[in-house]
Amino acid sequence: MIPVDYYIILSAILFTIGVLGVLIRRNALIIFMSIELMLNAANLAIVAFGSVIQNFSGQIFVFFVIAVAAAEVAVGLALIVEIFRTKKTIDVDQMSSMKG
Amino acid sequence: MLFSESVNTGFLFLAPWLVFFPVIGLLINAAFGHKFSERTIGAVASVASGAAFAASVLLAVTVSGAHGEAMRWRLAEWIHVGSLNLDWTFRVDSLSTTMMLVVSGVGTLIHIYAIGYMHEDVRFKSDPGRFRRFFVYLNLFIAAMMILVSGDSYLMLFIGWEGVGLCSYLLVGFWYELDLLGRPSWANSNAGNKAFIANRVGDWGFLIASFLIFYTFGSLQFDAVFAKVHEVNEGLIVAITLFLLIGVTGKSAQIPLYVWLPDAMAGPTPVSALIHAATMVTAGVYLITRSAPLYSAVPEAQHIVSLVGAVTALFAATIATGQYDIKKVLAYSTISQLGFMVAAVGMGAYVAGMFHLITHAFFKALLFLSAGSVILGMERGHHHAEHAHHHEEAKGKRKIGKKKVESGGHDAHDDHASTGHGEVFDPGDMRNMGGLRKTMPVTFWVYIIGMVALSGLPPFAGFWSKDEILLDASRHSQVVYWLLTIAAFFTAFYMGRQIWMVFFGEARHEAAEHAEESPRVITVPLMILAGLSVLGGLLNLPFDGFHNLGHWLEHTIGEVEALGLNLQVAGISTVLAALAILISWFIYGRKPMAKNQNDPLESLGILFKGMNGKWYIDELYGFLVVTPYKTISHFLAEVIDWRFWHDWFHEKVLMATYNWVSEIGLNLYADQKGIDAFANGLGAWSQNLSAALRKVQNGFVRSYALSILLGVVLILGYLLIK
Numbered sequence: 001m002i003p004v005d006y007y008i009i010l011s012a013i014l015f016t017i018g019v020l021g022v023l024i025r026r027n028a029l030i031i032f033m034s035i036e037l038m039l040n041a042a043n044l045a046i047v048a049f050g051s052v053i054q055n056f057s058g059q060i061f062v063f064f065v066i067a068v069a070a071a072e073v074a075v076g077l078a079l080i081v082e083i084f085r086t087k088k089t090i091d092v093d094q095m096s097s098m099k100g
Numbered sequence: 101m102l103f104s105e106s107v108n109t110g111f112l113f114l115a116p117w118l119v120f121f122p123v124i125g126l127l128i129n130a131a132f133g134h135k136f137s138e139r140t141i142g143a144v145a146s147v148a149s150g151a152a153f154a155a156s157v158l159l160a161v162t163v164s165g166a167h168g169e170a171m172r173w174r175l176a177e178w179i180h181v182g183s184l185n186l187d188w189t190f191r192v193d194s195l196s197t198t199m200m201l202v203v204s205g206v207g208t209l210i211h212i213y214a215i216g217y218m219h220e221d222v223r224f225k226s227d228p229g230r231f232r233r234f235f236v237y238l239n240l241f242i243a244a245m246m247i248l249v250s251g252d253s254y255l256m257l258f259i260g261w262e263g264v265g266l267c268s269y270l271l272v273g274f275w276y277e278l279d280l281l282g283r284p285s286w287a288n289s290n291a292g293n294k295a296f297i298a299n300r301v302g303d304w305g306f307l308i309a310s311f312l313i314f315y316t317f318g319s320l321q322f323d324a325v326f327a328k329v330h331e332v333n334e335g336l337i338v339a340i341t342l343f344l345l346i347g348v349t350g351k352s353a354q355i356p357l358y359v360w361l362p363d364a365m366a367g368p369t370p371v372s373a374l375i376h377a378a379t380m381v382t383a384g385v386y387l388i389t390r391s392a393p394l395y396s397a398v399p400e401a402q403h404i405v406s407l408v409g410a411v412t413a414l415f416a417a418t419i420a421t422g423q424y425d426i427k428k429v430l431a432y433s434t435i436s437q438l439g440f441m442v443a444a445v446g447m448g449a450y451v452a453g454m455f456h457l458i459t460h461a462f463f464k465a466l467l468f469l470s471a472g473s474v475i476l477g478m479e480r481g482h483h484h485a486e487h488a489h490h491h492e493e494a495k496g497k498r499k500i501g502k503k504k505v506e507s508g509g510h511d512a513h514d515d516h517a518s519t520g521h522g523e524v525f526d527p528g529d530m531r532n533m534g535g536l537r538k539t540m541p542v543t544f545w546v547y548i549i550g551m552v553a554l555s556g557l558p559p560f561a562g563f564w565s566k567d568e569i570l571l572d573a574s575r576h577s578q579v580v581y582w583l584l585t586i587a588a589f590f591t592a593f594y595m596g597r598q599i600w601m602v603f604f605g606e607a608r609h610e611a612a613e614h615a616e617e618s619p620r621v622i623t624v625p626l627m628i629l630a631g632l633s634v635l636g637g638l639l640n641l642p643f644d645g646f647h648n649l650g651h652w653l654e655h656t657i658g659e660v661e662a663l664g665l666n667l668q669v670a671g672i673s674t675v676l677a678a679l680a681i682l683i684s685w686f687i688y689g690r691k692p693m694a695k696n697q698n699d700p701l702e703s704l705g706i707l708f709k710g711m712n713g714k715w716y717i718d719e720l721y722g723f724l725v726v727t728p729y730k731t732i733s734h735f736l737a738e739v740i741d742w743r744f745w746h747d748w749f750h751e752k753v754l755m756a757t758y759n760w761v762s763e764i765g766l767n768l769y770a771d772q773k774g775i776d777a778f779a780n781g782l783g784a785w786s787q788n789l790s791a792a793l794r795k796v797q798n799g800f801v802r803s804y805a806l807s808i809l810l811g812v813v814l815i816l817g818y819l820l821i822k
Contacts, residue, residue, distance in 0.1 A: 022805050031801075096799025 007048035014041035028080050028090040032073070039069045110162035114155040115173040115190035118200060118246040121151040126239035133232035142215030145235035149211045149242050153204035160197040168194045168655025170323075172252055179255075183318055191252035191322065195656040198454060198649075199249035199386055202461045206378045207242050209625040213469050214238065214370035216621035220476055221368055224483075225275060225282040234274060234368070241267035245379055249386060253320040254310045257387070261306065261351065264380045269296040271375060272367040280528065291366035298360035302350015306387075309343035312336065326393040334398060341394055341401035344387060345408065352384025353435045354412045354442055359718055361435055365427040369472025372427060377434045377468050378461035385438070385457050388445040392657045396448060406446030406576070410583035413439030415715070417590035421597065422701070422711025425528045426471045429598050433554065434464055436587055440569050443580055449572035451640065451650040451660045456565035458649075459636040463553035463562055466629035470547040471528075473618040473626065474602060477540050478527035481614035525611065530601040531699075532609035534692065539615040542623045544603050546630040551599050553633040555592035555677045561636030563674070568642060571669045585673060592677035596684025605692025 014037055021034025043062045050058020084090050125148020133141050163171065170193035179186040214234065222228045244267055248260025273292025279285035310320060316336045317325045329337065348354060353361035364376045375381070388395060388405065395402050413436045420432035437460050444453035526532060537544040553560035556567070566588060573581035607613040617623070640649035642665040650662050687700050701708045710716070796807075 019809060023802055023809070026802070092801040095801065099797055099799025 004048050004052050007044060011041045011045040011048065014038075014044065026091050026093050028083070028092050031092060032076055032080070036069060036073070039065060109171055110165055111155075111158035112162055112171050112173050112192060114158055115192050115250060116175045117155050118152050118159075118190070118204070118250055119243045121155065122148045122239040122243040122246070124148060126236045126243070129232055129236050129239070133236070136232070138215070138219055138228075138231050141232050141235050142211070142218075145239050146208060146211040146215070148239050149204060149208040152242060152246060153201070153208050156197060156200035156204045159192050160201060163192060163194055163197050163655075164652075168652065170656065184314065184320070186253055186255055186320060188256070189252040189321075190250045192250065193656045194652045195386075195389060195454070196249050198458070198653065200246065202382075202458055203245045203249060203379045204242065206461050206465050206629075207238075207245075207374055209628055210370050210374040210378075210465060210469065211235070211238060213373075213472075213622055213625040214368075216619050217370050217472055217476065218368065220479070224479060225278055230274070234271075237267055237270050237274070238370075238374070241271070241375060241380070245383075248383055252322060254313055254322070254325075255320045257390070258303075258306060258310060261347075261383060261387075262303065264375070264383065265296065265299045265303065265351070268299075268364065268367075268371075268375050268380055269293075271371040272364045274367055274371065280526065288366040291360075291363040295360040295364045298357050299350045302347045302357055305343045305346025305350065309340050309347065312340045312343060316340065322390065329393050329397050337394055338398045338401050341391070341398055342404065344391060344394075345401070345405055348384030348387055348405075348442065349408065350384075351387075352381050352438045352442060354384070354408050354439060355415060358412060358416065358435045359721060362428055362431040362714070365425070365431045369427065369468060369475060372431070373465045373468035373472070376431070377464040381434065381438055382441065382457045382461065385441040385445055385453055388442070389450045389454055389657060392445075392448075392450055395446070402446050402448060403577070404446075406443045406573075406580050409439045409442030409444070409446055410573070410580040410587070411439070412436070413443060413587040414583045414590070415439075417587040417594065418711050419714050421590055421594040422708055422713075423594075424530050424699075424712075425526070426474060426530050426533075426598065426602065427468070427528055429530075429594055430464070430467050430471055433467075433591065433594065436591060437464065437554070439587070440566060440584060443584060444569040444572060447572050447576045447580065449569060449576075449660075450657045451647075451653050452565065452568040452572050454653060455640045455649050456569055458639060459553070459561035459565040459633070462629055462636045463550045463560075463633040466546060466550040466626060466633050467554065469622070469626055469629065470543050470550060473543045473622055474533070474536060474540065474547075474615075475527045476618055476622070477536065477543065477615035478533065478609075478611045480616045481539075482525055482527060482611035484614040484616075485610040525609075527611065530598065531693070533602045533607070533612045534605045534609075535603070535607040536612060536615055537603040539612075540603075540617045542617055542626065546623075546626040547603065548599065549630040549633050551595040553636075555595050555681060556588055556673055557592075557677055557681075558670075558674060559637060561633050563670075564637035564641060567665075567670050567673060568640070568663065570673055571642075571663050571666050574666070574669050585676065588673050589676040589680045592680035593684050596681040597688050600684060600688035601693065604689055606694075608693065608695045 018034040018036075018038030018041060021037065022031050025031055025034065043065055046058045046062050046065075050056065050061075080090055083095065087094060125145050128144050128148075129136070129141055133144075136144070163169070170191060173190045173192065174187050175190065176188040178188045218231050218234050222231045222234075241264060244260050244263025246260070248257055248264060251257040251260055269292050272295050273289045275282075276289040276292065277284060277286070279287055313325055314320055316332050317328050319325055346357075349357045361376055361381065365372050367376070395405065416432045416435035416439060420429050420436060423429045423432060437456070441453045441456050441460070444450075444456060549560070553562040556563045558564075570581060570584055570588070573584050607615075638646075638648075640647055642663060644662075644664070647662040650660050654660055693699070699708070701711075713719075
C-alpha cells in the first residue's frame with residue numbers, strides 16, 4: 001500500500017506545475033492545459049483522501065469535477081477559437097483591450 | 101320660565117328688543133337695501149326706530165306699574181373671569197326708560213325727517229347709493245344708544261358709549277370725500293377724525309374710571325358699586341368721579357374737549373340733530389346722573405363738575421354769538437346747553453339736568469332740523485338761480501362768481517367759505533340768507549318756537565328746565581349761578597341774532613331770494629318737535645303736584661328736593677332773555693344787514709374777533725398739542741424710524757451684518773470651504789483612488805491569475821496560522 005503522502009506530494013507537484021504554467025506561459029492552449037493539470041491534481045488529492053477515510057464520496061466528487069472540467073473545456077475551447085478568429089493570435093498578453 | 105317672568109314683569113321681555121329692532125332694521129337695509137326704493141329704505145329704518153320707541157313706551161308703562169322699581173332682564177352670560185362677573189343684562193328703571201323714550205322718540209322723528217333730507221342731499225351730491233348707508237348707520241346709532249342707556253354695568257354702558265362714538269365718526273365723515281357743495285375735499289373726513297380722536301381722550305378717562313371702580317368695588321354692576329359707596333376711601337371716589345368727568349367732557353363736549361363738536365357739524369344735518377344735539381352728546385349727563393351715588397358722596401368733585409359745566413356754558417355761548425354758519429351757532433349753543441346740564445347734575449340737581457336734557461332734545465333737534473330745512477331751501481334756491489344763469493351770458497356769470505368770492509371772504513375761519521374756489525357759495529352762511537320768513541313760512545314758525553324755547557322765555561319748555569337749573573344754582577353756588585345766568589343772556593342774544601339774520605330783512609343772496617319751502621316729510625317732524633318744545637315744560641312744572649319728572653326719577657336717583665318757582669330767579673332770567681332779544685333786534689332787526697355789509701358786532705373790535713375766532717382755542721390746541729404731536733410724529737417717522745431704524749439700523753447694521761455673515765461666514769467658509777470642499781474632496785479622493793486602482797486592471801490575464809494565487813496563499817496561510 002503506497003502511503004497517502006506520496007499521492008499528496010505528487011498532487012502538489014502537479015498543481016504547482018499547473019500554476020506555474022498558467023502564470024508563465026502566454027499561449028492560451030497551454031494555459032488551458034495547465035488548468036486541466038491543476039484540476040487533475042486536485043482530483044488526485046481527493047481520491048487519495050477518499051481512500052484513506054474509506055469513503056466513496058471522494059470518488060463521486062471527482063466524477064463531478066471531471067464532468068465540470070469537460071464542460072469547461074468545451075466552453076473554453078470555443079472561446080479560444082472565437083478569440084483566434086478575431087485576433088489571429090492566441091497569445092493572452094495580446095488580449096488586454098479591457099485594461100483600466 | 102320665560103313665560104312666568106313675562107307675566108310678573110309686564111313688558112320687561114321687550115328690553116333686549118330695544119337693541120334688536122334697530123339691528124333688524126339695519127340688517128334688512130344692509131342685505132336687501134340695494135333692491136329697495138328710497139321710500140322703502142327710509143320706512144324700514146323709521147319703523148325699526150319706531151318699534152324701539154313703542155318698546156320704550158311699554159317698558160315705561162311696566163316701570164310705572166312696578167312703582168318705579170328697577171328691573172333687569174338678563175339676556176346672556178357675558179364675562180366671567182376671576183371675580184369679575186358680568187352678564188348682558190338690560191336695566192329698566194325710570195332713568196333708563198326716560199332716556200330710551202327721548203332717544204327713540206326724537207330718533208324716530210329724525211329718521212322720518214332724514215328720508216326727505218337725504219333724498220335731496222344724495223341727489224345734490226350725485227351719489228344716490230349712499231342713501232341706504234345713511235340709514236344703516238342711523239339704525240346702528242339707535243342700537244348703540246339703547247345699549248348705552250339700558251346697560252346694567254359700567255362696561256355695558258361703555259360698549260354703547262363706544263358704539264355711539266363709532267356711529268358719530270361714521271356719520272360726521274359721511275361725505276368723507278366731498279364738501280358741502282359736492283366738491284372734492286377732505287374737510288369732513290378730518291372733522292370725523294377730530295371727533296373720534298377728541299373722544300378717545302375722554303374714553304381713556306372713562307376706561308381708567310372703570311378700572312378704578314373695579315379695583316375699588318370689585319364689580320362694575322351699578323347696584324353692587326353704589327351699595328358700597330360709603331365703605332371705601334373717599335379719595336378713590338374722587339379719582340373715579342374726576343376720571344368719569346374726563347369721559348363726560350369728551351362725549352358731552354365740555355371744556356377742555358369740546359372742540360370736536362363744532363367740527364362735527366360737517367355731518368349731514370339729521371346727524372347733527374340726532375347725535376350731536378339731542379342724544380349722544382347727552383350721554384355724559386346720563387352717565388353722571390347714573391353715577392349719582394358716587395358723585396353725591398364727594399362734594400369736591402361735584403363742585404368741579406358744576407364749575408366745568410358753567411364755564412363751558414358761558415364760554416360756548418360767547419363763541420356762538422360770533423359765528424356766521426347757521427349750524428355752528430347751534431353747535432356752540434349745544435355745547436353751552438350741555439354745560440347747563442352738566443352744571444346741574446354736578447350740583448346734584450339730577451332732575452333739573454335730566455329735565456333740561458329732555459327739553460333740549462326737543463328744541464335743539466327742532467332747531468337743527470329747521471336749520472337743515474333752511475340749508476336745503478338755500479340749496480334749492482341756489483340751484484334755481486344757477487339754472488337761470490345757464491341761459492345768460494358767460495360774462496354775467498363771471499361777475500356773480502366774483503361777488504360771491506368777496507362775500508365768502510369775510511370769514512377766514514369758516515371751513516366752507518374759505519376753500520378758495522372760484523364759485524364759493526355756502527348755503528349755511530347766515531350772511532347769505534335773510535328774508536326767508538316769506539319763502540319758508542313753516543320753517544320760520546317752527547324756528548321761532550325753537551328759538552323762544554332755547555332762549556328760555558315762558559311758557560316754552562326751555563324756560564322751565566333752565567329756570568330749574570338756575571334756581572338750583574342760586575342755592576348752591578353764586579359763581580355757577582351768575583355764569584349760567586350770563587350764559588342764558590348770551591343764549592337769547594345769539595338766537596335773536598340768528599333769527600333776524602336768517603328770516604328777516606331782505607335776501608342778501610339770490611339763493612335766499614329763490615329759496616323754497618321743504619316738503620312735508622321734513623316739515624311734519626318739525627311741527628311735532630315744535631309742539632313738544634312748547635309743551636315739554638309740562639313734564640316738570642315748578643308747582644306742587646306737577647313735579648312729574650322728579651317723582652318719576654326719584655325711584656332711581658333717590659329723593660330730590662322739589663323746588664317751587666322762585667320769582668326772583670325766574671324774573672331775572674326772563675328779563676335778561678327778553679332784554680337780549682331786544683338788543684339783538686336793536687342791532688340786527690331794526691336795520692337789517694344789507695348785502696355784503698359787515699356784521700354790526702364787528703365794531704366790538706377784538707372782542708368780536710375773539711368770539712368769531714372761537715377764542716382761538718383750536719389754534720391754541722394746535723399750537724400746544726397738534727403741532728408738537730405732529731412734530732414728534734414727524735421726528736419719529738423721519739428720524740427715528742426712517743433714518744435710524746431703516747437707513748442706519750436695518751441697512752447699515754442688520755443688512756450689513758447679514759451680508760457679511762452670509763458672504764464671508766456662510767458662503768465662503770461654511771459653504772465653499774466647508775460643504776463644497778468636503779463634497780469636492782470626496783470626489784477628488786475617490787477619483788484618485790480609482791486612478792490608483794485602475795493600474796491593477798492591466799488586462800494581462802496572467803497577472804490576474806497571479807493575484808488570485810497570492811490571494812489564495814494569503815487566505816490559506818491565514819487559516820493555517822489561525
